[in-house]
Amino acid sequence: xxxxxxxxxxxxVLFVFGCLALNFPLLALFSKSIYLFGFPxxxxxxxxxxxxxxxxxxxxxxxxxxxxTSFPPLFxxxxx
Amino acid sequence: MLxxxxxxxxxxxxxxxxxxxxxxxxxxxxxxxxxxxNPYIYTLSIAVYCTAWTFYGSVGRAxxxxxxxxxxxxxxxxxxxxWWFLLRKIIRIAKVYRITSIADFLASRYGKSSLIGxxxxxxxVVGIMPYISLQLKAVSTSYSVMLHYPxxxxxxxxxxxxxxxxxxxxxxxxxxxxxxxxTRHIDATERHEGMVAAIAFESVVKxxxxxxxxxxxxxxxxDGPIDLFDWVxxxxxxxxLTELEVLPGGYTNWLTLTFLSMMAIMFLPRQFQVLxxxxxxxEHVRKAAWLFPLYLLAINIFVLPIAFxxxxxxxxxxxxxxxxxLALPITENQNLLALFxxxxxxxxxxxxxxxxxxxxxxxxxxxxxxxxxxxxxAIQQVDLSRVLLFIRRCSIVFVLLLGYLYYRLxxxxxxxxxxxxxxxxxAAQFGPAILFGVFWKDASxxxxxxxxSAGFLIWFYTLLLPSFARSxxxxxxxxxxxxxxxxxxxxxxxxxxxxxxxxxHAVFWSMLANVMLLVGVSLIDRQSTMDRIxxxxxxxxxxxxxxxxxxKGKAMITELKNIVARFIGPQQAERAFVSYFRSHxxxxxxxxxxxxxxxxFAERLLSGAIGAASARVMVSSVVEGEExxxxxxxxxxxxxxxxxxxxxxxxxxSIELEAATRELQEANRRLKELDRLKDEFVSTVSHELRTxxxxxxxxxxxxxxxxxxxxxxxxxxxxxxxxxxxxLTRLINEVLDLAKIESGRADWFMENIDLTEVLREAVASTSxxxxxxxxxxxxxxxxxxxxxxxxxxxxxxxxxxxxxNAAKFSPSDEGTVMIRLYFKDRExxxxxxxxxxxxxxxxxxxxxxKFKQITDLRNGKPKGTGLGLAICRRIIEYHNGNIWVESAxxxxxxxxxxxxx
Numbered sequence: 001x002x003x004x005x006x007x008x009x010x011x012x013v014l015f016v017f018g019c020l021a022l023n024f025p026l027l028a029l030f031s032k033s034i035y036l037f038g039f040p041x042x043x044x045x046x047x048x049x050x051x052x053x054x055x056x057x058x059x060x061x062x063x064x065x066x067x068x069t070s071f072p073p074l075f076x077x078x079x080x
Numbered sequence: 081m082l083x084x085x086x087x088x089x090x091x092x093x094x095x096x097x098x099x100x101x102x103x104x105x106x107x108x109x110x111x112x113x114x115x116x117x118n119p120y121i122y123t124l125s126i127a128v129y130c131t132a133w134t135f136y137g138s139v140g141r142a143x144x145x146x147x148x149x150x151x152x153x154x155x156x157x158x159x160x161x162x163w164w165f166l167l168r169k170i171i172r173i174a175k176v177y178r179i180t181s182i183a184d185f186l187a188s189r190y191g192k193s194s195l196i197g198x199x200x201x202x203x204x205v206v207g208i209m210p211y212i213s214l215q216l217k218a219v220s221t222s223y224s225v226m227l228h229y230p231x232x233x234x235x236x237x238x239x240x241x242x243x244x245x246x247x248x249x250x251x252x253x254x255x256x257x258x259x260x261x262x263t264r265h266i267d268a269t270e271r272h273e274g275m276v277a278a279i280a281f282e283s284v285v286k287x288x289x290x291x292x293x294x295x296x297x298x299x300x301x302x303d304g305p306i307d308l309f310d311w312v313x314x315x316x317x318x319x320x321l322t323e324l325e326v327l328p329g330g331y332t333n334w335l336t337l338t339f340l341s342m343m344a345i346m347f348l349p350r351q352f353q354v355l356x357x358x359x360x361x362x363e364h365v366r367k368a369a370w371l372f373p374l375y376l377l378a379i380n381i382f383v384l385p386i387a388f389x390x391x392x393x394x395x396x397x398x399x400x401x402x403x404x405x406l407a408l409p410i411t412e413n414q415n416l417l418a419l420f421x422x423x424x425x426x427x428x429x430x431x432x433x434x435x436x437x438x439x440x441x442x443x444x445x446x447x448x449x450x451x452x453x454x455x456x457x458a459i460q461q462v463d464l465s466r467v468l469l470f471i472r473r474c475s476i477v478f479v480l481l482l483g484y485l486y487y488r489l490x491x492x493x494x495x496x497x498x499x500x501x502x503x504x505x506x507a508a509q510f511g512p513a514i515l516f517g518v519f520w521k522d523a524s525x526x527x528x529x530x531x532x533s534a535g536f537l538i539w540f541y542t543l544l545l546p547s548f549a550r551s552x553x554x555x556x557x558x559x560x561x562x563x564x565x566x567x568x569x570x571x572x573x574x575x576x577x578x579x580x581x582x583x584x585h586a587v588f589w590s591m592l593a594n595v596m597l598l599v600g601v602s603l604i605d606r607q608s609t610m611d612r613i614x615x616x617x618x619x620x621x622x623x624x625x626x627x628x629x630x631x632k633g634k635a636m637i638t639e640l641k642n643i644v645a646r647f648i649g650p651q652q653a654e655r656a657f658v659s660y661f662r663s664h665x666x667x668x669x670x671x672x673x674x675x676x677x678x679x680x681f682a683e684r685l686l687s688g689a690i691g692a693a694s695a696r697v698m699v700s701s702v703v704e705g706e707e708x709x710x711x712x713x714x715x716x717x718x719x720x721x722x723x724x725x726x727x728x729x730x731x732x733x734s735i736e737l738e739a740a741t742r743e744l745q746e747a748n749r750r751l752k753e754l755d756r757l758k759d760e761f762v763s764t765v766s767h768e769l770r771t772x773x774x775x776x777x778x779x780x781x782x783x784x785x786x787x788x789x790x791x792x793x794x795x796x797x798x799x800x801x802x803x804x805x806x807x808l809t810r811l812i813n814e815v816l817d818l819a820k821i822e823s824g825r826a827d828w829f830m831e832n833i834d835l836t837e838v839l840r841e842a843v844a845s846t847s848x849x850x851x852x853x854x855x856x857x858x859x860x861x862x863x864x865x866x867x868x869x870x871x872x873x874x875x876x877x878x879x880x881x882x883x884x885n886a887a888k889f890s891p892s893d894e895g896t897v898m899i900r901l902y903f904k905d906r907e908x909x910x911x912x913x914x915x916x917x918x919x920x921x922x923x924x925x926x927x928x929x930k931f932k933q934i935t936d937l938r939n940g941k942p943k944g945t946g947l948g949l950a951i952c953r954r955i956i957e958y959h960n961g962n963i964w965v966e967s968a969x970x971x972x973x974x975x976x977x978x979x980x981x
Contacts (some may be wrong), residue, residue, distance in 0.1 A: 008165045015161040022154050022338065024331035031324035035313075036307035040322035043384065046150060052375055053157060058370035061164050 010060045018053050020047075081894070087226050094423055095257060095430070101281050102261055102274030111271040112854065115358040116276045119367035124280035126372050127287075129156065130379055131211075131346060131432035132218030133500040135286055135425045141497045142387035143401035146321035151334055153380055155341030157373040158422045163365050167355060171517055178688040180270045181439055181449040182352040182510060186532075187693050189517040189618045190525040191611035194693035197447030200510065203536045204349045205440055205479060206544070207506025211348075211772065212436060212483030213490070214499040216254075218402075220247035222425045225406050226418065251484040254433045255477045263472045264437035265708070270688040272438065276358050279435060282427035284787070287379050289424025290405070294382025296417060297389045297408055305385060312388050313506050317395070321388075329581035336584040338499065345506035350432060353439035433480070439562045440698045441475035446691030451476075454694055463551040465649045468689065501583050507585065509535040512595045518603075521615040535594030536576075543584035546571045615844035635674045639702040640682040647689045647698075656685055679703060709892045727829050761930055765815055768946070772804040772811070779804075814947040818930070821954040828958065833872045834865040835908060835979075839901060842879035849887040856897035862901060868908055870980050874955045874980075878963075881948045882975045883911040889916035889973070907961070907978040915972040924965050928953040952977070 020026060028043040037044070108115050115121070132153075141149040170185075179185045183204065187197030223246050261275045298881075302308040312318040320326055327333055343939075345351055359365075390404030399407050406425070409418040449471050490499075513532055516523040547573075549558045562570040569575075571581050574589055607615065637657075645653035660681055661667075674682070679699060687695035779797045783789065820826040839861050850857050868875075879899075886897040900911040919927065929951045955961040956977045967973030 011161050011164055015158055018158045018161065019338075022158070023335055027324065027331070027334070033319075034323060035309070038309055040309065040312075042147060042322060043322065045152075046147060047377075047381075050154065050157060050373075053161075054370050054373045054377065057161050057373065060161075061366050063367050 007060065011057075014053075014056050014060060018049075021049055084227055087419070089221065090419060090423065091426060094426065095253070097199075098258060098278045098281065098430070099257070102278040104274075105277030106274035114273060114360060116273050116280065116358075119364040120370065121276065121280045121360065123368045123375060124283040125276045125358060125380075126368060127283035127352075127375050127976040128350060128354055128431045128435050129282070129348075130286065130376070130428060131500075132215050132425055133497060134379060135290060135428040135880050136218050136405055137214075137223070137497045138383045139387045139390065139404045140400070140402035142383050143391055143404065144326075145328060146326050146642040147324070147384075148327050148334075148337075150380070150385060152335035152341045152497075153376040155338045155343075156345035157376060158276045158338070159342045159345050160369045160373050161933060163369040166515075166518075167590060168362050168365050169621065170346075171356050171359050171365065173518065173618055174356045175359075175362070176621060177271065177692065178684045179692070180357055180688055181443045181446065181691075182347060182349050182438040182514075183443040184526065184687070184691045185356075186513055186517070187691065188512070188687075189614055190513075190523075190528045191608065191614050192693045193525050193529075194451040194524065194691075196532070197443075197691060197693055198451065199536075201448045201508060201533055202445040202611055203439075203509060204443055204530065205482065206348060206540070206948055207503055207536075208436055208440060208479075209482050209486045209503075210490070210499045210544075210547070211503035212433060212480065213485075213487035214503075215433050216247045216483055216487045217499075218252055219250045219426060219429045221403060222406055222422055223250075225410070226422050227404050231339050231619070247519070248484060249489055251480045251980070254430060255437070255480045257430065258434045258437040258441075258476045258480075259473050261434055262441065263476070271358050271360075273584055275434060275438065279431040282431040283375070286424040286431075287429040288377065288445070289420050289427070290379055291382065293409055293417060293421045293424075294386060295407055295413065296412075301389060301408070301412065302385075305845040308385050308388060311392055315392070315395075318388055327877070329584055332584050333581050336587050337501070340508055340583075340587060343511040344504045347510040347514060348436075349439040349443065349501070353435055357439075379467040382854065428635040433483075436478045437479050439900070440479045441472040444475035444478070445471040446689075446694065449631045450690045451697075454690075454697055461621060464646045465689075468647065489553060490547050492793040502547065505543055505583065505587050505590065506536070506539055509539060509590060509594055512591070517615075518618055518621075521619045522602050522607070523598060523615065524602045524605040524607045525611050530601050531594045531596075531598035534597050537601050538590040538593055539586055542571045543572060543582065546582065549656065567724075613850070635679050635699075635703045636672055637674045637678065638672075640674050640679065640699075641939040643698055643702055644682050644685050647686055684721045697852065702771075713972050714817075744954065764930070768811055769774050769808065772808045776801050776804045776808075811947075814951060818947055818951050818954065821958070822950065828871045828874070830869055832867050832869055835868050835870075835875070835910070836861045836864075836866050836901060838872060838876050839879055839899060840908065842876055842883055843899060846880055846887065847884040849884055850897065853887060853890065853895060855887060855890045855892070855894040855897055858896065858898040860898065860900040862904075866901065866908060868981070870959050870979060871955075875959075878952045878955050878977060879910065879912075881952050883975075885948065885975070886912050886916070890914045891916065898920075905980075905981070908979055908981055909974045909976055909978045911974055913972060913974040918969040918971045919965060919967040919973050920969055924967060926966065928963065 030042050032041055055064040105115050117127070119719055138149040138152075141327050161442065174185060177188055179188055182202035183197045186200050190196045237479055261278065262272055298305055298308060302311070312322065324331070324334075329336070346355065386402065386404055386408065390399070390401060390408060393408065394404075406418060406421055409415075409421060445468060450468075453467075476514065509532060513523070513528045517528070545561055547553065548554045549556055557565075559570065559572060561567060567576075572578075572585060574585065577585060577589070580588060641657050644656070648656075660678070664677070666678075682697045682840075683695050686698055689695075692697070779801050783794060784795055817826075840859070843859060844855060847857070882900065885896070890897055894915075896915050898911075898913045902909055902911070902914070928949050930947060953963050956979070959979050961975040961977055963975070963978040965973055
């Protein structure tokens with residue numbers, strides 16, 4: 001599997017996991033009046049998951065440096 | 081309380097600062113030093129997503145629904161995971177085809193159809209209207225709060241008439257700003273570096289302001305978050321917000337909002353503008369994909385604390401939750417902090433309005449007004465860049481007036497978030513057409529038109545019209561009993577679907593119709609060639625990336641340049657063409673005809689300024705003849721060509737493989753042959769050695785056994801034995817010599833020698849042989865010296881060998897041997913000719929091989945060792961010369977060797 005395909009597949013899986021974790025029914029498991037370190041469980045879960053998800057994106061996108069690609073602009077403002 | 085003039089002055093100073101930043105960025109960019117070309121500014125510019133809705137509305141929504149504000153930020157976070165390949169692909173497409181708005185993107189994708197461009201523009205303008213009015217409401221409310229708080233009645237009273245209404249002034253000031261930022265001149269890059277720098281700055285200000293008030297409330301007014309949440313648990317009003325049950329619409333609504341925000345972050349016109357159009361380098365997406373969610377997280381951390389603090393401090397419900405952010409610091413007499421917060425809110429609102437109006441004005445101009453203008457009027461010889469600017473400026477004012485109108489008509493009856501969500505639902509309509517469009521070639525133009533229109537109409541009917549009804553502009557019975565009393569068509573319970581909240585309901589029906597029609601019509605539709613070309617160019621953008629040329633007809637370079645100059649101005653056109661000529665090595669003083677690539681270049685330059693559909697029309701007007709080349713079409717749309725190419729490559733590979741196999745087989749065959757020759761050589765050598773050995777042994781045994789043999793006979797036998805041993809010695813010497821030469825271990829003494837002298841000496845040393853057989857020797861050697869670079873002894877060896885061979889084969893008495901030295905074909909040639917029996921053509925090649933002797937045609941007995949000529953050949957070849965024989969049976973033979981001059 002090419003590194004690009006591998007990266008795309010990892011991101012897709014990450015996306016699907018994120019969607020599942022942030023929706024019914026998994027979310028309902030945390031909607032209880034329990035407090036964790038003084039914070040409501042639901043808030044704690046959502047923010048923790050949010051941070052974790054960002055770390056995962058950063059990890060996957062930055063982990064393996066693929067060859068840089070960019071398309072040169074048709075026209076630049078700088079006069080040569 | 082702050083004086084009104086202080087607030088006004090600070091606001092204007094802030095806007096001035098913004099303008100200075102934008103001006104500085106533009107100035108830098110003109111000098112070729114872009115200050116926005118890094119992933120951090122890119123991320124901050126994407127944060128234009130956080131508008132007044134986030135700044136004021138999130139707290140309002142949190143105060144009503146707890147975590148109900150979060151899906152709006154979780155959606156983009158989830159979506160950011162897909163940016164690395166989804167957004168990058170869209171950016172690449174936009175860069176390759178110079179797409180400047182979401183309308184242009186869709187028009188380009190679906191056959192450069194101006195119908196789609198216009199449709200998308202209308203959806204965008206109508207759809208964003210509530211969103212802009214939201215910003216106006218937020219700014220005007222925050223201004224009133226700053227001025228009159230805590231006098232709630234005064235805040236309400238402040239917007240009774242249009243003259244007393246600051247929202248109108250806000251709208252006009254913002255219009256002026258957008259015009260200054262986005263439409264000072266037509267820029268051929270179609271990017272607004274100054275604007276991006278300004279909104280990046282605004283993103284920093286709003287984050288700092290919101291965090292400042294958050295820290296103040298959490299850590300100064302309360303003893304940190306734990307203390308705050310301790311208070312929260314004491315009241316049922318706040319306590320109930322810690323669970324999901326308070327969410328109106330429950331999990332369905334949560335899911336809908338997540339989906340809507342996922343669509344909004346990509347397809348809101350202003351998000352498309354900053355994400356795609358203003359992107360400098362697609363590599364920046366990599367960092368932005370996690371930095372932007374981080375920004376969202378940072379700006380949302382204090383939403384819940386502020387909401388709870390507001391609820392705890394204003395339990396009587398007199399202060400609207402939407403203004404908690406501002407009301408809390410004012411209540412605590414923190415005027416400076418309040419001013420900073422007010423500036424943060426102003427940042428959030430102005431950022432959104434500036435980008436949105438610029439994006440919408442580009443769309444209105446390129447995809448709605450220009451196509452009509454170009455078709456209706458034959459405005460041929462005018463500089464249209466001024467017209468373009470004028471249209472864009474008018475569009476900005478128009479869009480803001482529309483927003484203001486909506487605010488006047490509807491604004492009072494909705495919260496900030498509800499107004500924003502209506503816009504989100506409109507932007508989501510673009511989602512299917514774009515997502516299917518960049519991954520699925522069969523999505524067709526008619527399908528996109530039907531999907532978009534159906535989705536838009538349902539959105540209009542189920543979300544926008546009801547908002548007018550709820551504000552009293554349409555009878556409320558429209559909502560409760562449906563139009564004309566038809567219950568089935570009630571806008572909030574279309575076809576009797578009554579289990580969803582209005583937003584979910586509208587999103588469900590509109591997306592259902594949108595996607596079903598897009599997919600369904602695509603499956604039964606037949607695409608035109610143009611549609612299929614554009615579809616392939618978009619889906620396979622990484623494969624084409626601008627190197628496929630469609631245009632075939634002829635165009636004059638000057639005409640092309642003129643037409644581009646009319647839209648982007650003569651100077652920019654001149655510069656663009658000159659840099660193109662330079663990079664493609666075209667001498668424009670000589671070349672008059674534009675090639676396909678140049679025509680394409682001109683079309684792309686134009687499409688940046690007036691949109692893809694209009695650009696195509698304009699370029700067609702100067703290109704004569706067939707406009708599309710069949711080869712180009714085939715190359716792009718024919719998927720089988722890819723397969724063919726692949727199989728062609730396979731074929732080439734297998735041909736290469738076959739060639740390699742053949743070479744290997746050949747080498748193997750040669751090796752085997754060499755091996756066989758070696759064996760043959762060894763057995764021949766042994767055989768050749770055995771013959772003289774046997775005879776020596778036979779004669780010595782005779783001598784040994786017959787002691788009383790006569791002296792004369794004994795002498796005769798001994799003579800034979802001496803001759804045989806001599807032959808043995810010669811044979812062994814020659815074998816060794818040959819082996820030495822062949823293995824490359826022979827010593828060569830190369831020097832400049834006089835070839836005539838060598839030949840004379842050779843003749844002299846073989847004269848005895850000729851005399852014995854009375855053979856005449858004719859020397860035809862020049863009298864002057866002929867110099868060659870060679871090993872003297874070896875050449876002598878060759879000459880003697882040839883001469884002695886000639887002596888051997890020439891008939892006694894009447895034999896004549898001629899030795900000649902001459903020049904031919906830039907070579908020195910030495911020729912030894914005899915008048916012997918000659919050599920059969922079959923044998924002429926063989927005689928230079930080892931142990932291949934010519935059977936004497938007269939007595940059938942070989943003479944010599946059979947190695948002499950083989951050695952000669954090796955020696956001559958070492959000197960880069962040739963040796964061969966010319967002969968025919970009965971005609972004598974002529975041995976020739978040549979040496980390079």
